[in-house]
Amino acid sequence: MGLGVSVYPERVDVDAIVQYLGRAGTLGYSRVFSCLLSAEGGRAHVVERFSPVARAAHEASMALTLDVSPVVFERLGISPDDLSFFCDLGANAIRLDEAFTPREVAALTHNPYGLAVELNASTADGTVAAVCACEPDRSRLSACHNFYPQRYTGLSASFMEQESRAAKELGLGVAAFVSSGQPDACGPWPLKEGLPTVEAHRNAPIDLQARHLFATGVVDDVLVSNCFASDDELRSLAALDPATVALGVVPAKGAEAPLFNALLGSSLRVRGDSSPYMLRDSDQRARLAPLGIAPHNTWGLVPGDVAVVNDRGGRYAGELQVVLKAMDNDGTKNVVANVVEEERFLLGYLGPWSGFSLLA
Known part of the structure; x- marks a missing residue:
């Protein structure tokens, strides 16, 4: 699993792009996305604008993907039988926003330059399955969703998951986009309404967008679609653990700060024998019980509450419980925190043995 950024040398200063990629590379970002669909001019212009981006990406140990289509091939005089132009430009992969025939795409993956090929994961037109039926080099084939500049045009989360799962079942890696909230961040087109893959992400904090994508288990790489992210x-994306569902929480009213702080940042895991009422992490008993947990905030439990069994709970003292359904409290459970309301949907991605963490 990895992180990436996007840059558009047709829209922003190349020197600023070089500095941006350097900062991203230092943070561990491994991918750069850029777009030839919106690039104007012929080969010489493209080389002039995009070669410095490729050099900066490679200096930052990042792989460059260029978004292309059959129209771009035609405009630049590129034959599907000869991808040397992209190799000479410094690209590591091309993404086919619109594909050639399945047999042609499969043939592209066998190019002698080592270029990888990404398919559009958002079209639901059968292309991904059809290409996989034509014996491509699957080690060079993956799928990447669209981003959507126009408000209300992004994918539903369920559709994104459906199409991502279909690609994953064919053995392909999947990438999707999140959107910076910076007011001046731009994409390849004039609109500045955000550039998410999933419409519900358009106005959400960027880390929540990424946490959701990773939580689905069907997205491998998350790319920031507009530039420049702050x-x-x-840093907020670089700090995420893609294998863990991170839940934003706030202290419950009157919660004791030491116990609340003890919950933050730890690696937590749901027990394998799941309950419809709560997610339990029994391993926390050994860590939290020695703190001494006097009964406090022992009111009735509602979805989103994060509770810790107090000293009255005997052998269960210290157990962490995240509430899924309303239930009575027999006085043994201290409500310590609440999952942020806008993030409670992430609880639906947690099941037996899922890893999770709590973030303030």
């Missing part, structure tokens, strides 16, 4: 945004 340094704080880049």
Whole structure:
């Protein structure tokens, strides 16, 4: 699983792009996305604008993907039988926003330059399965969703998961886009309404967008679609553990700060014998019980509450419980935190043995 950024040398200063990629590379970002669909001019112009981006990407140990289509091939005089132009430009992969025939796409993956090929994961037109039936080099084939500049045009989360799962079942890696909230962040087109893959992400914090994509289990790489994301945004994504569902929480009213703070940042895991009422992490008993947990905040439990069994719970003292359904409290459970309301949907991605963490 990896992180990436997107840059558009047709829209922003190349020197600023070089600095941006350097910062992202330092944080561990491994991918750069850029777009030839919106690039104007012929080969010479493209080389002039995009070669510095490729050099900066490689200096930052990042792989460059260029978004292309049959129209781009025609405009630049590129034959599907000869991808040397992209190799000479410094690209590591091409993404086919619109594909050639399945047999042609499969043939592209066998190019002698080592270029990888990404298919559009958002079209639901059978292309991904059809290409996989034509014996491509699957080690060079993956899928990447669209991003959507126009408000209300993004994918539903369920559709994104459906199409991602279909690609994963064929053995392909899947990438999707999140959107910076910076007001001046731009994409390849004039609109500045955000550039998410999933419409519900359009106005959400960038880290929540990424946490959702990773939580689905069907997205491998998350790319920031518009540029430039702030340094704080880049750091917030770099700090995520893709294998863990991170839940934003706030202290419950009157919660004791030491116990609340003890819950944050730890690697947590749901027990294998799941309950419809709560997610339990029994391993926390050994860590939290020695703190001494006097009964406090022992009111009735509602979905989103994060509770810790107090000293009255005997052998269960210290157990962490995240509430899924309303239930009575027999006085043994201290409500310590609440999952942020806008993030409670992430609880639906947690099941037996799922890893999770709590973030303030």
